[in-house]
Structures are given as structure tokens and as C-alpha cells.
Amino acid sequence: MIILIGYTLPTSASIDLSVSARKLTQKGHKQLQQGEGQKALNTWSEAYKIYQQLNNSDGETGSLINQSLALQSLGLYTRSCETLITALKLEDKTWICSGNQTKVKQQQELMNALQKQSRGKTQILGLKNLGNVLRLIGKPEISEIVLKEALVISKSFSKELQNSLLLSLANTERTSYQKASNKYQITEEPVGKKEALNQAESRFIQALNYYQQVKSTGNKKSDTELLAQLNQLDLLLEQFFKKKSVIFDNLKISNNQQSIYDLTKKLLVANFGKLQTNKSIYASTQFSDILIKIAANEDLSRIFTNEKINLYNAALNIGLSALDKTNNKRAESFTKGTVGKIYDNLGQLEKSEIYLEEALGLAQSVRAWDIAYQWQQELARLYQKLGKFDRANKAYDAAIKSIEQVQSSSLSANPEFKFNFKDRIEAVYKQYLNLLLSREKPNFNQIIQVKQKLQLAEIKNFLQCNYLPTFEKEVYTNDTNNSKVLPIIYIFQIKNQVEIIIKTKDNLFFRHTANFSEITSGIDDLINLLQSPDFLTISESRFLTYSQNIYDLLVLPIKKYLPDEGELVFVLDTYFQNVPFSLLHDGERYLLEDYAITVSLTSKTAPLVTENLKVLVAGLSQANTNLKHPLFPGNITPLPEVNTEISYIRNNTTEVIELINAGFTSNNFQESMVKRRKDFPLIHISTHGQFSSDPHKTFILAWDKPINVREFENLLKNNPSPIDLLVLSACQTAKGDKRSALGIAGMAAMVGAQNTLATLWLVNAKSTSELMGDFYKNLNNGLNKAQALRQAQLALLKNPKYSHPYYWSPFILVSK
Numbered sequence: 111m112i113i114l115i116g117y118t119l120p121t122s123a124s125i126d127l128s129v130s131a132r133k134l135t136q137k138g139h140k141q142l143q144q145g146e147g148q149k150a151l152n153t154w155s156e157a158y159k160i161y162q163q164l165n166n167s168d169g170e171t172g173s174l175i176n177q178s179l180a181l182q183s184l185g186l187y188t189r190s191c192e193t194l195i196t197a198l199k200l201e202d203k204t205w206i207c208s209g210n211q212t213k214v215k216q217q218q219e220l221m222n223a224l225q226k227q228s229r230g231k232t233q234i235l236g237l238k239n240l241g242n243v244l245r246l247i248g249k250p251e252i253s254e255i256v257l258k259e260a261l262v263i264s265k266s267f268s269k270e271l272q273n274s275l276l277l278s279l280a281n282t283e284r285t286s287y288q289k290a291s292n293k294y295q296i297t298e299e300p301v302g303k304k305e306a307l308n309q310a311e312s313r314f315i316q317a318l319n320y321y322q323q324v325k326s327t328g329n330k331k332s333d334t335e336l337l338a339q340l341n342q343l344d345l346l347l348e349q350f351f352k353k354k355s356v357i358f359d360n361l362k363i364s365n366n367q368q369s370i371y372d373l374t375k376k377l378l379v380a381n382f383g384k385l386q387t388n389k390s391i392y393a394s395t396q397f398s399d400i401l402i403k404i405a406a407n408e409d410l411s412r413i414f415t416n417e418k419i420n421l422y423n424a425a426l427n428i429g430l431s432a433l434d435k436t437n438n439k440r441a442e443s444f445t446k447g448t449v450g451k452i453y454d455n456l457g458q459l460e461k462s463e464i465y466l467e468e469a470l471g472l473a474q475s476v477r478a479w480d481i482a483y484q485w486q487q488e489l490a491r492l493y494q495k496l497g498k499f500d501r502a503n504k505a506y507d508a509a510i511k512s513i514e515q516v517q518s519s520s521l522s523a524n525p526e527f528k529f530n531f532k533d534r535i536e537a538v539y540k541q542y543l544n545l546l547l548s549r550e551k552p553n554f555n556q557i558i559q560v561k562q563k564l565q566l567a568e569i570k571n572f573l574q575c576n577y578l579p580t581f582e583k584e585v586y587t588n589d590t591n592n593s594k595v596l597p598i599i600y601i602f603q604i605k606n607q608v609e610i611i612i613k614t615k616d617n618l619f620f621r622h623t624a625n626f627s628e629i630t631s632g633i634d635d636l637i638n639l640l641q642s643p644d645f646l647t648i649s650e651s652r653f654l655t656y657s658q659n660i661y662d663l664l665v666l667p668i669k670k671y672l673p674d675e676g677e678l679v680f681v682l683d684t685y686f687q688n689v690p691f692s693l694l695h696d697g698e699r700y701l702l703e704d705y706a707i708t709v710s711l712t713s714k715t716a717p718l719v720t721e722n723l724k725v726l727v728a729g730l731s732q733a734n735t736n737l738k739h740p741l742f743p744g745n746i747t748p749l750p751e752v753n754t755e756i757s758y759i760r761n762n763t764t765e766v767i768e769l770i771n772a773g774f775t776s777n778n779f780q781e782s783m784v785k786r787r788k789d790f791p792l793i794h795i796s797t798h799g800q801f802s803s804d805p806h807k808t809f810i811l812a813w814d815k816p817i818n819v820r821e822f823e824n825l826l827k828n829n830p831s832p833i834d835l836l837v838l839s840a841c842q843t844a845k846g847d848k849r850s851a852l853g854i855a856g857m858a859a860m861v862g863a864q865n866t867l868a869t870l871w872l873v874n875a876k877s878t879s880e881l882m883g884d885f886y887k888n889l890n891n892g893l894n895k896a897q898a899l900r901q902a903q904l905a906l907l908k909n910p911k912y913s914h915p916y917y918w919s920p921f922i923l924v925s926k
Contacts, residue, residue: 145438198236280320729796758883801853
């Protein structure tokens with residue numbers, strides 16, 4: 111007799127159950143190969159129950175590992191990860207699967223736990239699958255730890271098992287390369303940019319090394335070696351196409367045409383049909399897509415010596431062959447879409463349209479939005495070629511809706527989507543904007559809507575999060591009837607041009623186009639001057655040369671459409687957000703002297719009127735060891751004027767809660783934000799901090815440590831109510847960072863602030879406290895935020911002691 115859970119069974123019965131469990135396991139694998147992920151999950155769940163009944167721990171573990179594969183096929187990556195955590199008995203390490211940042215201490219604890227794992231093959235397979243799914247949820251650093259430990263354990267097992275782990279490690283290193291490349295492309299802070307480039311190059315080389323280590327033991331090439339060569343070729347091509355934007359120190363690595371040629375030749379004679387059905391289809395489609403890229407590139411196609419048509423035909427044959435093998439709708443969509451791209455390149459546009467539309471229908475039928483947006487983008491470009499502009503418009507619009515579907519789902523964690531923002535996501539928006547702007551009578555409302563969606567996507571990419579709430583109302587003045595709409599000025603870059611579009615208070619649009627390089631040279635010169643330690647000593651006539659130049663390029667062409675005075679809203683690319691528009695000068699007056707200025711992320715924003723003047727204040731006035739933290743620039747000193755600033759706030763508001771010095775710890779601040787934000791809609795932080803296009807270098811300083819922008823992630827999820835105003839009175843943008851204002855937008859978005867008052871550079875503490883006192887006094891007197899700030903700035907401008915723009919111009923009001 112065998113003792114089982116709760117009762118006993120005869121040996122023959124246990125044998126029958128074992129047979130049933132094995133049959134269910136085989137059935138699940140067959141279902142998964144056929145693309146029936148949900149059925150496979152159900153089948154393996156039944157097998158798991160039987161193994162539980164048999165008290166067969168290996169069978170239970172194996173069934174859970176199988177279930178994780180089914181969950182991955184359904185795009186349920188987090189559930190897959192959690193299932194593997196259970197299978198590997200790592201339940202106390204649930205943080206592994208969460209979206210939160212991983213601490214060094216947690217990584218060390220994980221390494222210790224993994225070293226205690228049993229050394230069986232089932233355990234190795236479980237670790238391999240955990241490493242794979244961690245890569246798919248965008249956590250390559252943890253994936254690497256898991257896979258390296260699995261590789262150590264596998265030394266006493268077969269070479270093929272070790273090869274499969276090397277392939278997984280190579281894929282993880284490639285994801286780390288993509289992550290570093292993405293950071294390099296979106297970061298302008300010099301030190302962070304260089305660190306990201308070094309990391310990208312290191313990971314790229316390591317990925318190549320792992321791919322090259324995958325070798326068959328006999329004369330016959332293994333399936334794993336074939337996949338390693340295919341992924342190696344794909345990686346080489348990826349960097350080849352990035353070589354102008356991600357420039358490695360070792361230029362030969364980025365431009366390795368000979369390796370591309372050699373691997374392509376090998377794979378042209380490879381037998382992808384010998385792979386398991388699903389792997390065969392995806393590998394064939396991947397190689398077809400590679401051949402398209404090679405043939406379409408002038409430099410690469412040249413090394414194949416007039417083989418462009420042959421490459422397209424080879425890609426077509428491989429793609430059509432793969433179509434005959436699949437009844438998996440997701441795989442079929444991939445393949446049909448790729449065939450459609452081939453026909454496009456061959457000039458057979460009607461066939462291309464047929465295949466792309468069929469591919470799109472298949473993707474939509476299984477809600478595969480991460481595939482659908484790609485075919486919608488391809489169709490939009492095809493419709494443009496065919497002169498079907500209305501259909502191109504609709505296709506691009508649908509592509510963006512699909513991208514938004516991905517961003518709001520678990521698919522957003524996929525590194526192919528998460529770490530390729532510039533190449534994959536931003537490209538869709540910019541191609542759409544180009545189409546809309548090229549029309550004889552542009553639809554400006556549509557252009558603005560698409561641009562705003564791009565900015566939102568950019569902030570999500572910066573924060574690496576997919577949840578940002580919106581509390582939107584039209585832009586109004588302080589008019590109690592909400593009847594007077596403000597003029598809005600949109601300034602953004604498209605290719606080598608700067609588009610300046612004004613929407614007047616009468617809802618009329620006017621457009622001016624300028625040369626990007628001409629504008630950027632002037633802006634770069636001005637920002638370098640403003641960030642110079644000598645700015646305060648520079649004569650007014652010198653910086654006015656730059657200020658007037660930018661005014662002439664950005665404001666003068668649309669000045670005739672502006673009111674003589676009042677309020678203006680600027681909706682800007684992050685690059686232009688670094689410009690203090692109040693400082694622009696027309697030759698006689700600063701823009702501030704005529705207008706209250708708000709920088710908005712969209713044309714819809716929270717009301718600027720402040721009704722509830724209850725403030726949560728946090729600040730540091732005393733010396734603190736964290737002032738020497740390596741994240742900070744040198745010469746950071748205490749802020750003794752914080753006490754004066756707080757007294758001004760106390761005298762001009764209804765109620766104040768104070769977290770000062772030792773009371774302003776990270777935990778105290780975040781707990782107070784959670785408990786008090788409904789009753790205290792104004793948050794005033796008077797401490798050192800920095801804004802950067804590198805999120806790791808965007809932070810504020812608490813008593814115990816710097817608080818990184820991403821640490822505020824849970825505040826919005828737990829408290830969807832908005833903060834009316836966030837004031838950051840002693841922070842600064844990172845020096846040399848052309849897109850550092852992205853950090854201000856990111857901070858505002860992460861804490862849920864509707865309006866944010868921040869500084870572009872560190873200002874004199876005494877003048878700042880006076881400006882803040884006047885600002886709150888003006889709010890208390892009924893002025894809206896923009897007018898309250900303007901009047902406070904004008905007070906400094908009129909004060910001979912503080913009339914230099916160093917004192918009054920760095921303050922900007924950013925509205926969400």
C-alpha cells in the first residue's frame with residue numbers, strides 16, 4: 111500500500127493515477143504547441159492535482175513549471191512568475207515578481223536561497239523558466255542571477271541542458287543591452303549617459319559571448335545552436351541599425367558586417383523545419399524579418415553582391431513555408447504580417463495589403479495588441495504609398511490605441527516593448543505627426559492630441575510604469591464662470607524642424623515652422639550660461655543677446671496672435687521645458703512683465719485657482735551627512751532660510767503640518783502623503799533635490815536619505831485623489847542635461863500633482879524664501895497660481911537687490 115493525502119490507495123490505483131498524470135502532461139504539451147494556452151493550463155492543473163494526491167513532489171513541481179509556460183503563452187507573465195516561485199519553494203521572495211525596484215540586499219538574499227536549492231534536473235528547468243519569465247517582465251538583473259545559478263548546478267548534466275541555459279543567459283544579456291541602450295537614448299545628463307553607454311557595450315559583448323558558447327557536441331547542429339545563431343544575428347543587426355545613435359567606443363562591434371554576412375549565409379541553408387512546431391514558426395518568421403532588413407539596407411545588401419531580390423525571395427519562401435505549419439493565431443499573425451512586409455518591399459502592394467490586413471485581424475482576434483500595433487503601423491505606411499491618406503490616418507490612430515492597450519496591460523513589461531521606446535513606440539507617433547502635418551489643411555486638434563499622447567508615453571517610459579491617472583479640465587483663467595479660455599502655444603520638434611502652433615482664445619490655429627538646429631544652438635548657449643556658476647556676475651546685456659535671439663525665433667513669429675497681456679500656456683517638448691520663458695526678452699521687456707506663464711504637459715490641465723490652503727511642509731534647515739551623498743553635485747550647503755520660508759507659509763495659509771529636519775524622514779514623508787493628501791492638497795518641500803532625464807538621478811533629499819522619484823510609485827495606486835500643488839523650492843536641474851525638465855514632469859506625475867512649482871537651478875535661499883512668502887500671500891488674496899507666481903517674480907525683479915534674472919527667472923509652474 112502507498113500512503114496518500116487523507117487516505118490510502120492500492121498500488122495499482124496509484125499506478126493508474128501516475129499514468130493519467132503523465133498522459134495529461136503530454137496532452138498539455140501538445141495543446142501548447144497548437145497555440146491552445148488556456149486548454150494547456152487547465153490540463154496541467156488537472157495533472158498537478160493528481161500529483162498532489164500521489165504526494166509526488168517532483169510531479170507537482172513539474173506541473174507548476176508547465177503551468178508557468180502556459181501562462182506565458184497567454185501573456186500572463188506575473189502569474190507565471192508567481193507560479194514558478196511556488197514551484198521552487200521561494201514563497202518568501204514574492205518581491206521577485208513585483209514591479210518594484212530590487213535592492214542589493216534582496217539580490218544577495220536571493221543568491222543565498224538559490225544556492226540551497228536541490229540539484230535535480232526538474233529544479234534546473236524551473237530556474238531556467240524563472241529566469242526566462244523574469245526577463246519577460248523586464249527584470250533582467252534578477253533573471254541573470256537565477257540563470258547563472260542554474261548554469262552552475264547544470265555542470266553535471268547534459269551539454270544540451272547547459273546550452274539551453276547559455277541561450278537563456280544570452281537573451282537576458284541582450285535585454286540588459288536594450289535596457290541600457292534605451293536609457294542612453296533618453297538620457298541627456300552627461301555622467302548617466304556615459305554610464306548607460308558603457309553598460310550597453312558591456313552587455314552587448316557578453317550577449318555575443320554567450321551566444322557563441324552554444325555549441326553542439328556532435329557533427330549535427332542542435333536546435334539550441336540554431337536558435338543561438340539566429341538570435342546572435344538579430345542582435346548584431348539591432349546594434350548595426352543603432353550605430354549612429356548608440357556609438358560604442360569599439361566601433362568594430364557596432365559595424366560588424368562580416369559577422370552579419372557569415373551568419374546569414376549559414377542560416378540560409380539551415381533547416382528551421384526540424385524545430386518544434388511553434389519554435390519553427392517563430393524562428394522562420396524571425397529570419398524572414400532579418401532578411402527583409404538586410405535587403406532593405408543599402409550598406410548590408412551591397413555585401414551580398416546584387417542578391418537583394420534573392421534575399422527577398424528567400425524571406426518570402428521561408429515565411430510562406432511557415433504559414434503551412436501553424437494553427438496558432440498569434441504565430442500566424444506574426445508570419446502573415448512578415449510576408450506582407452516582404453511583398454511591400456518587392457513592390458507587390460496589393461498582396462502586401464491583403465496579408466497585412468489578415469495579420470491584423472488575427473492579432474485583434476486574440477487581443478495581441480503588441481503585435482496589432484506593428485501591422486497597423488505597416489498598413490499606415492502602405493496606405494500612404496497608395497495615396498489612401500484617410501485610411502493611413504485611421505491606421506495610425508488605431509496603432510496608437512493598440513499601444514495604449516499594451517501600456518495598460520501586463521504586456522507592457524515585455525522588454526521588446528519596454529526597452530525599445532525610441533525605435534518602436536516613439537517612431538509610430540512621429541510618423542503619424544509627419545502625416546498629419548504634411549496635409550494641405552492640417553487638422554490641428556488631431557495633431558495636438560497625438561503630440562500629447564506621445565508626451566504621456568514618454569513620461570511612462572521615463573518612469574518605467576504604466577499607470578498615470580488623469581484629472582483633466584480645459585485651461586481656464588481665474589474667471590469664476592470658467593468662460594475665458596487661455597491662448598496655448600505648442601512647441602515641438604519633428605525631424606529637423608520645430609513646429610510652433612498657437613491656439614488662440616477664440617479657438618483659431620496658426621502655425622510657424624522653424625529650423626531646429628538654428629534654435630537649439632541659441633537655447634544650448636542660453637542654458638549653459640544660466641547653469642554657469644558665474645551667471646550672477648554676468649551683465650544683463652550679455653545674456654539678453656541670447657534671450658532676445660530665442661524670443662525672435664519662438665515668440666515673435668506668433669506675437670501678433672497673442673493678447674497684449676494676461677496669461678499664456680506653453681505646451682512644450684521636454685527639451686524646450688528647460689527654457690525659462692519668463693526670461694525671454696523682446697528688446698524692451700521680459701515676457702514675464704506682460705504675461706503669467708504656465709508650462710503644461712497637455713492642453714487640458716487642473717484649474718489654477720487654489721481654494722484649500724492647507725499645506726503639508728517638509729524641509730531641511732540643518733546640516734546633514736546626506737549633503738555629501740555621491741548623487742549630489744559639490745558645494746551643497748544647509749538651507750537655514752527654510753525656517754523663514756515656513757513662517758511665511760504659516761502666516762498666509764489656513765493650516766500647516768510640518769516635517770522639519772529629523773522629522774522629515776523618507777517613511778514619515780510618504781506616510782504623511784498617504785494620510786493627509788485629501789485634507790492637505792498643497793505639498794511644499796524645501797530641501798535639496800535634482801531633476802534629470804535619468805530617473806535614477808531624479809530625487810529629493812530627506813533627513814535619512816535621498817528619495818528617488820520611483821519610490822513614490824505606490825502613492826498614486828493607494829491614493830488616486832490628486833495633489834493640487836507641489837512646491838519644490840530648493841531643487842535644481844542636472845547640469846548639462848538638455849532634457850532634465852523630464853524629471854520635473856516625472857516627479858509631478860509620480861506623486862499625482864496637478865500643478866508643480868519648481869526651480870531650474872539652485873537659487874539664493876533668502877530671495878527664494880521671500881518669493882515663496884509673496885507667492886502664498888498672493889494665493890491667499892485670491893490670485894490663481896500662475897498670477898501669484900508672476901506677481902512674486904515681479905516683486906523680486908523690482909527689488910534692486912534681486913533684479914538680476916538669476917533670482918527670479920528659474921521658477922516655473924508646470925501643470926499636468
